[in-house]
Structures are given as C-alpha cells and as structure tokens.
Amino acid sequence: MMTNSVFPGPTAPLASRTARGIQEDGTDHALDAVSRTFTGSTVSKSLTPRSEPDFMLAEFITAMPKAELHVHLEGTIEVADMFRYAQRNAVNLPWGTEDELRAAYTYKNLGDFLALFWQGCRVLTTREDFYDLTLAYLQRAHAQGVVYAEMSYAPQNFLPRGITVDHQIGGISDAIAYAREDLGTDAEILVIVQRHRSEAEGLELLDLIRPHRDSVLGISLGGPETNNPPAKFARLYARARDEGYRLTAHAGEEAPATYIAEAINKCKVERIDHGYTAFQDPLLVTRLVDEGIPLTMCPLSNQRLQISDDLSTYPLAHYLQAGVSVSVNSDDPSYFGGYVNENFEALVTHLGIGKAELLQLVRNSFTGSFASSSQIGAGLAAVDKFEQFWNN
Numbered sequence: 557m558m559t560n561s562v563f564p565g566p567t568a569p570l571a572s573r574t575a576r577g578i579q580e581d582g583t584d585h586a587l588d589a590v591s592r593t594f595t596g597s598t599v600s601k602s603l604t605p606r607s608e609p610d611f612m613l614a615e616f617i618t619a620m621p622k623a624e625l626h627v628h629l630e631g632t633i634e635v636a637d638m639f640r641y642a643q644r645n646a647v648n649l650p651w652g653t654e655d656e657l658r659a660a661y662t663y664k665n666l667g668d669f670l671a672l673f674w675q676g677c678r679v680l681t682t683r684e685d686f687y688d689l690t691l692a693y694l695q696r697a698h699a700q701g702v703v704y705a706e707m708s709y710a711p712q713n714f715l716p717r718g719i720t721v722d723h724q725i726g727g728i729s730d731a732i733a734y735a736r737e738d739l740g741t742d743a744e745i746l747v748i749v750q751r752h753r754s755e756a757e758g759l760e761l762l763d764l765i766r767p768h769r770d771s772v773l774g775i776s777l778g779g780p781e782t783n784n785p786p787a788k789f790a791r792l793y794a795r796a797r798d799e800g801y802r803l804t805a806h807a808g809e810e811a812p813a814t815y816i817a818e819a820i821n822k823c824k825v826e827r828i829d830h831g832y833t834a835f836q837d838p839l840l841v842t843r844l845v846d847e848g849i850p851l852t853m854c855p856l857s858n859q860r861l862q863i864s865d866d867l868s869t870y871p872l873a874h875y876l877q878a879g880v881s882v883s884v885n886s887d888d889p890s891y892f893g894g895y896v897n898e899n900f901e902a903l904v905t906h907l908g909i910g911k912a913e914l915l916q917l918v919r920n921s922f923t924g925s926f927a928s929s930s931q932i933g934a935g936l937a938a939v940d941k942f943e944q945f946w947n948n
C-alpha cells in the first residue's frame with residue numbers, strides 16, 4: 557500500500573488518524589477494501605454501507621468549516637429560479653412546469669447532461685441575473701459551512717448571445733463582495749474555457765477577460781471531455797500561466813487517466829478537476845501524491861452521469877488512503893441532487909467514512925485551494941478549532 561508520508565501540509569498522515577480510532581464499524585477496513593479494489597489486489601466490494609448518515613454525523617458535516625473548489629455557477633440554478641429567470645428575460649423553455657424540468661434531470665452520460673445544462677444557461681442574460689445566481693449559491697454554501705468557494709463559470713456560454721464579460725463578471729463580483737461582507741463567506745472566480753471550441757476561441761476569451769484580471773483567480777478547462785484532450789489547449793495554458801492565473805482543468809471525468817497526465821504534462825496545471833479515472837494508472841496516483849497535485853472530486857455528479865455506477869467502490873477512498881489531496885465538491889448541484897454536504901453524506905452512506913476522513917477531506921479543501929497562504933492557514937485553524945470543540 558502506498559503511504560502518504562510525502563503529502564505536503566500540516567495534516568496528520570492517514571495511518572495515525574486511523575490509529576486514533578475512527579468509528580467502531582470498521583471504517584478503516586472499509587477504506588482498505590476499496591483501496592485494494594483500485595490497486596488490483598482484490599475486487600472486494602464487501603463494504604458495509606450505512607442506510608443513512610446518522611443525525612450526529614449529518615450535523616458534524618454541516619458544522620465543519622470547508623472550502624468548495626469545484627462548482628459551476630451555471631449548475632446552481634434551482635428549478636424554480638430557472639423559470640423565474642426565463643420569465644423575466646422572455647426566454648422560452650422546452651419544459652412547461654417545474655415537475656417536467658425535474659423529470660428531465662436524468663442523464664446517460666456527460667454529453668447528455670451538457671445538452672440540458674446549455675439549455676439552462678439560456679435563461680441567464682443580465683448583470684442582475686449573474687448577481688442573483690451567485691448570491692443564491694453563496695447563501696446556500698454559507699448555510700452548509702462553506703467559508704471559501706472557488707466558483708467556475710464559462711463566459712463562452714453567454715458571449716454568443718451578446719452578453720458581455722463586463723456584465724457577467726461584474727454581476728458575479730458584486731455578489732462576491734456582498735457575501736464577503738454580509739455572510740463572511742469568501743469566494744473567487746475561475747473562468748472555464750470550453751474544450752469543444754477551438755483553442756483560438758479560448759485565446760480570444762483570454763483577451764476579453766484581461767481587463768478583469770484582478771477579478772479572475774484562475775482558468776479551468778470544461779465541457780465534453782472525450783476527443784478534446786488537454787493538449788489541444790497547451791498554448792492557451794502557457795499564456796494563462798504567463799498572465800499569472802492559477803491553473804486547473806477537468807480531466808479524467810469520463811476520459812482515461814492519460815488525460816490527467818496530459819493536463820499535468822502539457823498544460824502544467826496545478827490541480828485536476830475530477831480525476832476520477834486516476835486509479836487506472838497507479839504510477840499516476842503516486843505522482844499526484846509526490847507532486848502534491850489535488851483532485852476536486854464530485855461523487856453525486858459522477859453517480860448521476862453514470863461514470864460511477866456504485867459509490868460503494870468510489871475511488872475517493874483509495875486516493876485518500878494513498879495520500880492524494882482529494883476534496884469533495886458539488887460540480888452542478890441543482891442538476892445532480894445535492895450541494896457539498898449532500899456529497900459528504902453520500903460518501904458516509906456508501907463508503908462508510910467517518911469523522912477522521914471527513915476532517916481530512918475538509919483540510920484538503922483548504923490546502924488544495926488557490927487561496928493565499930494566510931487564507932489557507934485561517935481555514936486550517938478553523939478546522940482545528942472545530943475538531944477540538946467537537947471532541948470536548
């Protein structure tokens with residue numbers, strides 16, 4: 557088994573945390589079983605899933621201070637708001653009622669989901685829409701214990717309809733400023749470059765957002781992954797790096813582990829969004845640990861897109877055991893049935909993880925972020941304080 561002794565940061569190795577005693581239900585054995593599944597020594601699925609996270613654990617999850625690093629603002633439009641935005645912007649929707657829209661939220665794969673997601677983006681038009689959307693997400697995130705969020709969004713969803721980046725980023729930034737002041741939840745913007753479009757279009761996008769350089773923390777790559785490998789955007793990433801952006805990319809969501817390696821090698825990303833398929837290449841998992849490259853995983857998203865048909869073998873447990881800085885995130889929460897805490901609860905239910913793993917995951921959410929070192933330190937201190945409070 558791999559060790560996480562080289563994992564950077566102030567957190568204790570998993571081995572010592574398990575030695576402190578997780579749950580009485582054999583949680584560490586469960587993690588071992590999943591770990592072996594993904595290192596190939598066994599195909600055991602003999603976990604003992606809980607029916608539901610118990611009440612205390614649900615409360616623990618809500619109260620944990622946490623960062624969310626992988627959430628798409630366009631994916632936070634709740635059903636009722638979809639109709640509200642459509643009405644105020646005179647946009648016709650293909651669904652007559654909220655129930656019809658909810659019924660459409662079943663997906664065969666990523667492409668199937670994106671077709672619906674892009675329909676939903678059509679209701680967002682004005683600066684006010686971007687403000688309202690962002691503030692609504694930050695209020696929900698705040699209620700779930702999120703103290704810092706890196707929120708992605710794809711300007712290319714809106715530019716073809718003539719909606720300027722001034723209106724998009726202006727509305728989002730105003731909501732961030734309000735939430736920072738009023739809620740005490742901090743947030744940053746990551747701009748998604750759509751991978752099904754050309755690199756030239758992506759480079760044009762970098763030109764368009766340059767006047768807002770101070771408002772955009774980083775760049776990611778999103779959209780339909782298969783046949784759109786990271787290397788297609790190597791020049792774009794080189795320029796973004798020169799301009800000082802922090803760099804991440806969606807990789808290994810439904811495409812193989814080679815896409816993850818390519819994002820690291822060709823695009824020099826600091827972090828991987830998803831990274832689900834990393835288990836296909838054990839040497840890559842070791843590299844993620846050795847080089848401190850975090851994964852922002854999204855269990856309910858992977859389940860709803862039929863990437864992971866069984867969360868009881870979800871590879872997050874293996875990555876955690878191996879010492880990868882993996883965090884838990886919601887991706888497109890309104891489309892996938894849960895915000896960040898529902899994702900934590902799904903892991904408790906299906907993987908049987910306990911408080912020690914939950915604390916490691918939220919510590920990873922801070923150390924894996926693009927926040928300043930003082931913000932990361934404050935986040936880790938908040939987790940320490942929470943742990944001490946909970947244990948007393």
Ligand SMILES: [Zn+2]
Pocket residue numbers: 626628778806829887
């Ligand atoms: Zn995503």
